[in-house]
Amino acid sequence: MPPKHVKSASCQQVVYTGDEVDLNRLPGLQVWPGDGGIYHNFGLTHTRHPETGKRNLGLYRLQQHSRNTLGMHWQIHKDSTAHHAVAERLGQRLPVAVAFGCDPAVSYAASAPLPADIDEYLFAGFLRGERVEMVDCKTVPLQVPANAQVVLEGWIEPGERAPEGPFGDHTGFYTPVEPFPVLHVECMTTAKDPVYQSIVTSKPPQEDHGLGKATERIFLPLIKILIPDIVDMNMPEPGVFHNCLVVSIDKRFPKQAQKVMHAVWGAHLLSLTKLVIVVDADCDVHDLREVSFRAFGNVDYLHDIVVSEGPVDHLDHSSYHQFFGGKLGVDATRKLPTEGYTRDWPEMMTMSPEIVSTVDKRWSEYGLGTGR
Template sequence: MAYRDLRDFIKKLKKEGELKEIDYPVSSYLEITEIADRVIKAGGPALLFKNVDGGNIPVAINLFASYKRMAMALEDDPDRIGERAAKLLKPEKPVGFIDKLKKLVELKKISDIFPKEIDKRKAPCKEVIMKEPDLSKFPILFCWPKDGGRFITLPLVFTKDPETGERNCGMYRLHVYDRKTTGMHWHWHKVGAKHFLKAKKMGIKKFPVAVAIGSDPAVIYSATAPLPEDVDEMVFAGFLRGKPVEMVKCETVDLEVPANAEIVLEGYVETDEFRFEGPFGDHTGYYSLPDFYPVFHITCITHRRNPIYPATIVGKPPMEDCYIGKATERIFLPFLKTQLPEIVDMSLPIEGVFHNFAFVSIDKRYPGHAKKVISALWGMGQMIFTKNIIIFDKDTNVHDIGEVIWRWGNNVDPKRDVIFSEGPVDALDHTSPLPFYGSKMGVDATRKWPSEGFERDWPPDIEMDAAVVKKVDEIWDKLGLPKKKEKKNPWSWGV
């Protein structure tokens, strides 16, 4: 059953004991960040601050900051979601009458995930219309001491291709300059920036933008998902929630937003206006430095009568975005496998902030197979930003950092097994000599074969005789020794 909206999800978190409501007065200036950061790193609950800056607008944070809450948000195990999505991409051909009927049912389900427009009078986000917009009325966070100002950190930014009309929804932070303007942090690799640049080339001076703050969790997650450019995030959200996203037209721009949003900012970006945005304490654990970005002018704000302001904070991992990223890893792994079926598993470790490391295990079948996979991954979607890709044999648990380091150290001759490439890098990578462009490293950490030029014998792993293992298992309790800790699943989604 799909969540109706953000508050329906919060209600579910409270029922499951995953939410802590805080009535004690706190400040949106640094204090909420410090509290939320401590709670995240202690594995604590989602937080709902009900007395922020002496106002009556609650701040919700840490909503997705655990594997269990992430699975609750998506209403399923992300691994299962990925399998369902991959099956839709690669459906089996029906062979008989019953199979054809089943396919018709599946097609009907697909048609039911497309967003639908509703009447403005029925949209909760239209309960209050501020024709004189004022961002100062909302408890927008000042996250870290050296930030350039307050930032809206969980915005759903809607644009349309000015030529085709195709919709995009991305999550790009907004640096608040004053009551009516913010920065628009469009990385130039993102679709929102692509729409902006196309508008600029077409001579459009005021490019329409709408920003929804607070929707149901499937919609929020979809804004972060690394979807192909031609896939509407609201269709993907419909797939996740098993129900269409209800959209409503804006008041002052020709765009639609989720009707269940808590707050909506409408306006435009001047295509010839840029301003310093930042610095900002970012997910890399460092401040991203100030740079020129477009300016978002707000022409109207609509919101619920008693809105909830959702936010997130980023910084040194683990943070809330790590759990969102881990869900993305599992959901999109089956998509990678449709293109590279030799992939067995993949881990984007939290410590690598998702673009610094990818550990990949493969079913190696021919000489140079690992290097082929490295090159292929660098050519796929947002994997182009991955700075280090390390390939292992299929028997390696890529989620066990200890095993990864052990295999990497023992299986690699640096001169032979390391390759370098150059190309696009993440906009937040502060190590590259040029913005957006730098080097990457691929490592073949698989066992080497004679057909790869390795003439020596490759030593076998040390393993105990199976019969001895069985016998010791049988007598273990009689020895009075502590039981061996079992290696558990790297995450517990809690569903």
């Protein structure tokens, strides 16, 4: 459902411009002792491609440098980074709008790993079953959600960078100080009594895990279209979304697990995954005890692992070179004779359903679990 344009909106009931703009009006957070200052962690950033006009909506942290400037933590793999790179090549300023306190579906869409050609507001309308109302910004050629609580409008000058960080991120580590673009905020609009929204990031578990798990479940059908071999997948919480992916397959031919590993490493932002574990379809990928059992017991580490290299997340600190590093694929499936396995694969021990049913029915007779 495409967004709907409206002429007026509650997010512009109060307008601050010029010297009236003061980011200290917002209750930004310094969550961790080592953070480099105040951060605004749940602002939805709007940009447009300077040549194609394609809109992007992204969720990035914003470090407050002064009363009217923000550091834009635009990681190298993000679409807004690409928009900024084109603007710099053309020698143009890039208009930016940041909205806080939006509809939950819109906020989620900002974090979703959509292809560059898919409008996040089209996706948000699909999720909420209703078109998202958008209003023109006051000072920049962009549109923002009409029901946002706070909107910041401004420009990024070509070639300007400022140190950003450190920041206690969702990885559980502080990200280092790096140069990032600077947003000069020239206008702030708000609802009459705005509610400011932010988020706390830290070592898992934390608030942002729900966004990652929602992405896993919502995008699974699309991943299955891209990689039909996959039955189910799980991004385990300790893997912070991009360090580990567990997938199950209905194995039909030799080295199918390796095929899936390489397909994952070639699939949009799944390409950042460092560890891919492939199990059979009868393994519940969400039961990490069972996954570990298969990975420990079903793997010959001379034959069943794939070591590769490729792009890694901007926040990954373990790679020896920033932005690319090692990958590991683990084939924890049953092995086939056509894969060179020379023995009969053993049958896994399972209790018969009849015995399980009998024990369940007579459990209380045994005096177990009754407190006696």
